[in-house]
Amino acid sequence: MSTTDPEAPGALLGPADVRALAAALGVRPTKQRGQNFVIDANTxxxxxxxxxxxxxxxxAEVGPGLGSLTLALLETADRVTAIEIDDVLAAALPATVAARLPERAERFTLVHSDAMAVAGLPGPAPTALVxxxxxxxxxxxLLHMLATFPTIxxxxxxxxxxxxxxxAATPGGKVYGVPSVKANWYAQVRRAGSIGRNVFWPAPNVDSGLVSLVRRDPPVTTASREQVFAVVDxxxxxxxxxxxxxxxGWAGSAAAAEAALLAAGVSPQARGEALTVEEFAAIAEHRQG
Structure with missing residues (x-):
C-alpha cells in the first residue's frame, strides 16, 4: 500500500518515526516551549x-511540532495551515508532509511565527482550529485565535x-474562573475526552484533556469585549x-461597584465564581463614569 493513501500505515508518524525525525533534526523537546510530541497514530x-x-x-493548527496531528488533519480537511514558532521544526515540517502525504502537500501551509503575534493567515479563512x-x-x-479569527x-x-x-467549568464550581468565562464569551465549551500520558514523547507529568468549543454569538451588550473582560479579571x-x-478598584470605589452590581441585577455579596458571562457583561454596561 502506498503512503499516498491517507489510510496507509506509513502516512502517519509512529513512535520510531517521531524519534528518528527528532534525531535527524537534532531536536530535543523543551519544557520552555511545552513540547510533548504525540507518537500514537490512533490518538x-x-x-x-x-x-x-x-x-x-x-x-488552523498551532504548534504542529514534528507533524503528527498535521498529517491526520490533512487526511480529512480541505486545507491545513500550521503555525509553528520553533525555527527547526518550522523548516522541516513541509518536507515531512511532502514525503508522507505527497498528494495532499499542496493543501498545506506553514506559518513560521509565534501564534500570539498572528493577525492573519494566508489563503482561505480558517473554519476550524485543532x-x-x-x-x-x-x-x-486559544483566546487569541478565537478573537482574531471569527470564522473559526x-x-x-x-x-x-x-x-x-x-x-469547561460552569458557574459555581471551584475551578470556574477567568478561562471559563472568557472561553464562554466565544463558544459553547465542553470536555470532549481524556488523553493518557503514554501517547506522548517525552511523557508529561500530567494527563491531558480534549476541549470542544463551538462558536456562538457573544452576549448581547453595549459593553465591548475588552470592557467585559476587565470586569472578569x-x-x-x-x-x-x-x-x-x-x-x-475597577469601579473606582466600593460604592460605585455596588451601584453597578445592583443596576445589573447582581448581588454585591456574590462572588465571581457564581456569575455567568452574561452577568459580567451586564455589570460592565452599568459602570458609571
Whole structure:
C-alpha cells in the first residue's frame, strides 16, 4: 500500500518515526516551549474525529511540532495551515508532509511565527482550529485565535487536564474562573475526552484533556469585549472577596461597584465564581463614569 493513501500505515508518524525525525533534526523537546510530541497514530485520528473535521474545512493548527496531528488533519480537511514558532521544526515540517502525504502537500501551509503575534493567515479563512497546545501558553493562545479569527466555527484543543477542566467549568464550581468565562464569551465549551500520558514523547507529568468549543454569538451588550473582560479579571483577581470589594478598584470605589452590581441585577455579596458571562457583561454596561 502506498503512503499516498491517507489510510496507509506509513502516512502517519509512529513512535520510531517521531524519534528518528527528532534525531535527524537534532531536536530535543523543551519544557520552555511545552513540547510533548504525540507518537500514537490512533490518538491523532481520534482527535480529528472528535473535532468533526469535514472535507471542506480549512483547519488552523498551532504548534504542529514534528507533524503528527498535521498529517491526520490533512487526511480529512480541505486545507491545513500550521503555525509553528520553533525555527527547526518550522523548516522541516513541509518536507515531512511532502514525503508522507505527497498528494495532499499542496493543501498545506506553514506559518513560521509565534501564534500570539498572528493577525492573519494566508489563503482561505480558517473554519476550524485543532491543536495540541503547549501547556504553558494554552489559554492565551486559544483566546487569541478565537478573537482574531471569527470564522473559526469549531475548535478542539488538547491541553493539560487541569486546564481542560477550567475551560469547561460552569458557574459555581471551584475551578470556574477567568478561562471559563472568557472561553464562554466565544463558544459553547465542553470536555470532549481524556488523553493518557503514554501517547506522548517525552511523557508529561500530567494527563491531558480534549476541549470542544463551538462558536456562538457573544452576549448581547453595549459593553465591548475588552470592557467585559476587565470586569472578569477584576472579579477573579481577589476571588475570595465579595464582588463589591473585588470590583472596587475597577469601579473606582466600593460604592460605585455596588451601584453597578445592583443596576445589573447582581448581588454585591456574590462572588465571581457564581456569575455567568452574561452577568459580567451586564455589570460592565452599568459602570458609571
Amino acid at each position: 491523532v485520528r481520534r482527535i480529528v474525529r472528535t473535532a468533526q473535521v469535514r472535507a471542506d474545512d480549512v483547519v 491543536a495540541n497546545l503547549p501547556y504553558n501558553v494554552a489559554v492565551p493562545v 466555527e469549531r475548535t478542539l484543543v488538547m491541553v493539560q487536564a487541569e486546564v481542560a477542566d477550567r475551560l 477584576a472579579a477573579f483577581a481577589q476571588r475570595r472577596k465579595t464582588l463589591r470589594a473585588a470590583l472596587s
